[in-house]
Amino acid sequence: MNFGLSQDQILLRDTIHRFLDEQCPTTRVRQVMDGPTGHDPELWSGLVELGLTGLYVPADHDGAGLELLDLALAAEEIGYNGTPGPFLGHALAQIALVEGGDEAQRKQWLPQLVDGSRIGTFALGEPDGVWDPAKLTTRAAADKLTGSKALVPYGVLADVLIVAAHDQDGPRAVGRVRDAGCVLVAADAYGGCRRMLDMATSYAKQREQFGQPIGTFQAVKHQLANLACELEPALALWWYAAHAFDRIQEESAHRAALAKALLSDTYDRFARDTTELHGGIGFTWEFDLHLWFRRAMFDRGFLGDATDQRLRAADLAGW
Numbered sequence: 423m424n425f426g427l428s429q430d431q432i433l434l435r436d437t438i439h440r441f442l443d444e445q446c447p448t449t450r451v452r453q454v455m456d457g458p459t460g461h462d463p464e465l466w467s468g469l470v471e472l473g474l475t476g477l478y479v480p481a482d483h484d485g486a487g488l489e490l491l492d493l494a495l496a497a498e499e500i501g502y503n504g505t506p507g508p509f510l511g512h513a514l515a516q517i518a519l520v521e522g523g524d525e526a527q528r529k530q531w532l533p534q535l536v537d538g539s540r541i542g543t544f545a546l547g548e549p550d551g552v553w554d555p556a557k558l559t560t561r562a563a564a565d566k567l568t569g570s571k572a573l574v575p576y577g578v579l580a581d582v583l584i585v586a587a588h589d590q591d592g593p594r595a596v597g598r599v600r601d602a603g604c605v606l607v608a609a610d611a612y613g614g615c616r617r618m619l620d621m622a623t624s625y626a627k628q629r630e631q632f633g634q635p636i637g638t639f640q641a642v643k644h645q646l647a648n649l650a651c652e653l654e655p656a657l658a659l660w661w662y663a664a665h666a667f668d669r670i671q672e673e674s675a676h677r678a679a680l681a682k683a684l685l686s687d688t689y690d691r692f693a694r695d696t697t698e699l700h701g702g703i704g705f706t707w708e709f710d711l712h713l714w715f716r717r718a719m720f721d722r723g724f725l726g727d728a729t730d731q732r733l734r735a736a737d738l739a740g741w
């Protein structure tokens with residue numbers, strides 16, 4: 423049995439990496455993040471042309487008809503480059519339509535989300551850190567929606583806003599969308615950790631103390647090695663979580679919760695440890711490391727923090 427990526431998946435990941443390496447350097451990331459919307463239409467158009475907005479959408483709605491793992495590979499590379507924009511919310515809106523929309527809704531909205539003529543997002547979270555679909559207070563009844571939502575990714579820009587709410591049938595498909603989101607955030611966090619480790623390793627080879635690179639010091643070597651050893655096993659965790667979402671649905675929620683908990687915690691630690699490895703410069707606004715530090719803060723809280731996810735995993739495991 424092959425536990426690795428297919429050639430097509432490797433090609434997809436490498437193509438996204440090259441595109442973002444060329445088109446989204448940290449200077450552009452800073453410009454976009456400091457702008458009024460945090461969105462670069464030209465960069466977004468490039469991602470649309472690459473096909474990222476159609477990966478998970480079925481072929482009969484103009485998409486590629488691929489699986490969550492393919493979408494998560496894109497999320498990993500976006501996380502590695504710290505790419506700003508509506509990718510996450512847009513993907514969740516598409517997944518919500520695929521998993522919970524009726525055929526008329528899919529036909530109306532999915533092609534427009536695929537070709538980038540509309541931007542979508544998904545509103546799940548509510549005030550006071552409520553992410554559990556069973557605890558949502560937003561209600562849909564008689565063509566009226568009542569409630570309050572918080573932390574909606576790029577909600578101001580969205581043309582298509584999918585709102586998680588209870589109706590007479592309960593919160594349909596919301597759990598599936600949340601699980602997909604946990605996997606995508608875990609993949610983003612993994613990509614961010616990779617980038618931070620690469621930056622710290624490169625810095626350790628260049629920065630000199632006492633006439634030699636600090637990377638030759640045993641303490642620095644050990645710290646970098648510990649980070650690498652901590653990160654590598656996490657790759658299989660979110661790969662499997664993505665696989666379970668599509669192929670082993672009875673395991674999907676549990677695996678997604680575990681992946682989100684571990685990777686968001688790991689991202690926090692990498693942000694702290696790599697900043698310390700850079701010394702004083704790591705704490706400065708001029709140095710790029712803070713771009714991923716801030717992204718780690720978002721990944722930590724979105725869809726529920728590590729404690730919430732571990733409690734959810736324990737409940738799902740019957741503990």
